[in-house]
Amino acid sequence: MDGIFGWLGDHGAHQDLIKQMGQAAHLAPGVPLHEHSSPAFGVAASSRFGKADIHVENGLAACLIGRPVFLDAELAALASERHPAVAVAHGWLRHGEKLPTLMRGNFAFAVLEPHKHQACLVLDRVGAERLCYAKHGGQLVFGSSIQSVAAHPAVGRTIDPQAIYDYLYFHTVPAPRSLYRGVRKLLPGQLVSFRNGQIQTRFYWHADYTPVEAPFATHRAQFRSVLDQAVRDADGPATAAFLSGGTDSSTIVGALSAARGAPVDTFSIGFDAAGFDEMEYARCAAERYASRPHEYYLKPADIVTAIPVIAGAYDEPFGNASAVPTYFCAQAAREAGFERMLAGDGGDEIFGGNARYAKQKLFENYFRVPAALRRNLIEPIAHLPGLSSRFPLSKLKSYVQQANIGLPLRLESYNFLHRTPLDQLLTADFIRAVDPSAADAALIEVYERTASDQYINRMMHLDLKFTLADNDLRKVNSMTEAAGIEVRYPLLDDRMVAFANHLPVDYQVRGQKLRWFFKEALSDLLPEKIINKSKHGFGLPFGVWSTQYAPLGDTVGDSLASFKQRGWIQPAYLDHMLAMQRGPHASYYGVMIWVVMMLEQWLQANDH
Known part of the structure; x- marks a missing residue:
C-alpha cells in the first residue's frame, strides 16, 4: 500500500526505526522507500502509484500522500515541474497554516520544522486519504497507517477496549479514535499542530450549507459543468469505471463517456442470490452509454478467498462486507490491464440519496403536531393498556417511541448494541472497560457541529464523516490498492461538494423523493429505469x-x-x-x- 510516516524527536537508531516503521505499514512489496532521517527526525514515503513523496530542504521536511491541486500558480508550477511534496514545503514557508486552504483534492501531509521542534499535520476535506499520530512526551509520531505509528517504540500496540466497542457499533473504528491507545486519526478537514510538546487541533474547512437561491436551470448548468470538469480531471491513461447499476456509478460512466466521446470500460459484479443481484441495471447503463462491459459473478468460494486479503489489507479491523465485491471488481480491472478506476462514492451523502433521509422526514413531521396534542391525545392512545401491542396501535406506539428518541440517535435504533441488553451481549469485564455512551456522543458531536439547522443537511454531514470517510472510502481505497488499482472519486471533487452543499434543502429531498435535483438535472443522461430504481447498494449474500x-x-x-x-x-x-x-x-x-x-x-x- 502507499504510505507516509515519520517522527519528530530524538532517536539514536533512526535508520533502524525507519525500517521498523516501514515494515509495520505493509507497504507494497518491491516499491522503493524514499526516506530521510537523523537523530532529531525522520520522514519516509513509499508509493506504488506515484502519489507519495518527501522533500527535505533548509531545515524543513514535508511528507505528502495524495494528488492535491494547488490554487496558487507558483505552487502549482512547482508541483508540476518537480513533485507536490516540494510544493507543500515551499507553500508552508510562504503561507504556513493557510496552505491547505490553497489546495483541493485528496491529500494528507506532514510538515516538520526540527529546529523549532514543531510540526503540522493536515487531512483533506472529505477524508479521501488517511493520517494518524501519537504524542509521547516531546515526541510526535505520524503516519498514514496506524501500524507504522504504533511501531515506534514510544507508542506501542496496546488495544483500546473502547475501539473494540466502537467497531462492534459502527463496523469500523471511526476517527479520531484508533484501535491502539494513544494513536489518534485526523478528521476530514482537520489540522493538527505540535508546538512546545503540546497538540492543538482545529478545522481549516467546514462544510458550508448556506443555500444559494437561483433558478433550477442555473443550478443545473453549473452542476453539469462541474461534473464534466471533475470527471475530466479524474480521467487518465488506463482508466476504467465501476458500474453497479446505481445512480452514482451510472452518472460517472455517462459523464466519462460524454467527455471522452468514446466508450468506457466498465466493471460490474453480480450475485447468484435472490434479492442481491443488480446486474440488469448495470447492463441497462452499459447499453445506454455503449460501454465495454466486464462482468463477474461472485461465488461463495470467492468470499473464502477474500477473507485473508481483507484481514491483511486494512490497518485496523474493518467490517463492511461489500469490501469483497469491491476487491473482485478492482481485481478484474487490473487483470484486464487497467491501472485506475473511477468510483461514484459520495453522491448519496452530498445530494440526499440515502433512504433514511426520507424516512426521518416522517418522524420529524411528528414534531409539527402541537405539543399538547401529542402529550394529551396521541401518546396516551399509543400506550393504551392491552391494545398498544395490537395492530394498528402497535405501529403508532413504535412510531411515537422512535420519534421521541430524536436525531441523530434515532438513526441507530436498529443497531445490534441497542437492540439487545448489553449484559446479554457483552461480558461484564468488557462492559466495565468501556463507555457505551461514547459512540452516541460521537454521533451527536458531528451532527451538532453541522453549519446548518436543517436536519437533512445535518444527516448528510453526519454521513460524510461516518458513512463515507470512516467506512466507504476506507473500503474502496484499501480494496482497490490490494488489487493494484488507484481509485478516483469525481463526485467528491471539492468543487462538487461545495456546489451540492449550497443547494436548497428541498432540492436534496423533496417530499419522499430522494436526490430530487440530482435526478432532474440528469434526466437526459441517466436511463429512466435507473432513475426510478429503489435504493439497493453493493450488498453481499x-x-x-x-x-x-x-x-x-x-x-x-x-x-x-x-x-x-x-x-x-x-x-x-x-x-x-x-x-x-x-x-x-x-x-x-x-x-x-x-x-x-x-x-x-x-x-x-x-x-x-
Whole structure:
C-alpha cells in the first residue's frame, strides 16, 4: 500500500526505526522507500502509484500522500515541474497554516520544522486519504497507517477496549479514535499542530450549507459543468469505471463517456442470490452509454478467498462486507490491464440519496403536531393498556417511541448494541472497560457541529464523516490498492461538494423523493429505469451463503470459536447469532457474524 510516516524527536537508531516503521505499514512489496532521517527526525514515503513523496530542504521536511491541486500558480508550477511534496514545503514557508486552504483534492501531509521542534499535520476535506499520530512526551509520531505509528517504540500496540466497542457499533473504528491507545486519526478537514510538546487541533474547512437561491436551470448548468470538469480531471491513461447499476456509478460512466466521446470500460459484479443481484441495471447503463462491459459473478468460494486479503489489507479491523465485491471488481480491472478506476462514492451523502433521509422526514413531521396534542391525545392512545401491542396501535406506539428518541440517535435504533441488553451481549469485564455512551456522543458531536439547522443537511454531514470517510472510502481505497488499482472519486471533487452543499434543502429531498435535483438535472443522461430504481447498494449474500457453502461455514465457525476466548462478547450470544442465522434471519444476523468474524481474522493476521 502507499504510505507516509515519520517522527519528530530524538532517536539514536533512526535508520533502524525507519525500517521498523516501514515494515509495520505493509507497504507494497518491491516499491522503493524514499526516506530521510537523523537523530532529531525522520520522514519516509513509499508509493506504488506515484502519489507519495518527501522533500527535505533548509531545515524543513514535508511528507505528502495524495494528488492535491494547488490554487496558487507558483505552487502549482512547482508541483508540476518537480513533485507536490516540494510544493507543500515551499507553500508552508510562504503561507504556513493557510496552505491547505490553497489546495483541493485528496491529500494528507506532514510538515516538520526540527529546529523549532514543531510540526503540522493536515487531512483533506472529505477524508479521501488517511493520517494518524501519537504524542509521547516531546515526541510526535505520524503516519498514514496506524501500524507504522504504533511501531515506534514510544507508542506501542496496546488495544483500546473502547475501539473494540466502537467497531462492534459502527463496523469500523471511526476517527479520531484508533484501535491502539494513544494513536489518534485526523478528521476530514482537520489540522493538527505540535508546538512546545503540546497538540492543538482545529478545522481549516467546514462544510458550508448556506443555500444559494437561483433558478433550477442555473443550478443545473453549473452542476453539469462541474461534473464534466471533475470527471475530466479524474480521467487518465488506463482508466476504467465501476458500474453497479446505481445512480452514482451510472452518472460517472455517462459523464466519462460524454467527455471522452468514446466508450468506457466498465466493471460490474453480480450475485447468484435472490434479492442481491443488480446486474440488469448495470447492463441497462452499459447499453445506454455503449460501454465495454466486464462482468463477474461472485461465488461463495470467492468470499473464502477474500477473507485473508481483507484481514491483511486494512490497518485496523474493518467490517463492511461489500469490501469483497469491491476487491473482485478492482481485481478484474487490473487483470484486464487497467491501472485506475473511477468510483461514484459520495453522491448519496452530498445530494440526499440515502433512504433514511426520507424516512426521518416522517418522524420529524411528528414534531409539527402541537405539543399538547401529542402529550394529551396521541401518546396516551399509543400506550393504551392491552391494545398498544395490537395492530394498528402497535405501529403508532413504535412510531411515537422512535420519534421521541430524536436525531441523530434515532438513526441507530436498529443497531445490534441497542437492540439487545448489553449484559446479554457483552461480558461484564468488557462492559466495565468501556463507555457505551461514547459512540452516541460521537454521533451527536458531528451532527451538532453541522453549519446548518436543517436536519437533512445535518444527516448528510453526519454521513460524510461516518458513512463515507470512516467506512466507504476506507473500503474502496484499501480494496482497490490490494488489487493494484488507484481509485478516483469525481463526485467528491471539492468543487462538487461545495456546489451540492449550497443547494436548497428541498432540492436534496423533496417530499419522499430522494436526490430530487440530482435526478432532474440528469434526466437526459441517466436511463429512466435507473432513475426510478429503489435504493439497493453493493450488498453481499454472506448470511445465506455461509449456511449453504461448507468451507465458508467452517471459516465462520472456526473464527467465532476462537473469538470466544477474547472475553469481549458473551459466548452464549455468539451461539445465539449462529442459531438465528440458520433460520429465516440469515441476512440480518449475517451482518454481525461477518463483523465478528472479520475482527477475529484481523486480530489473528496481525498477531494479536
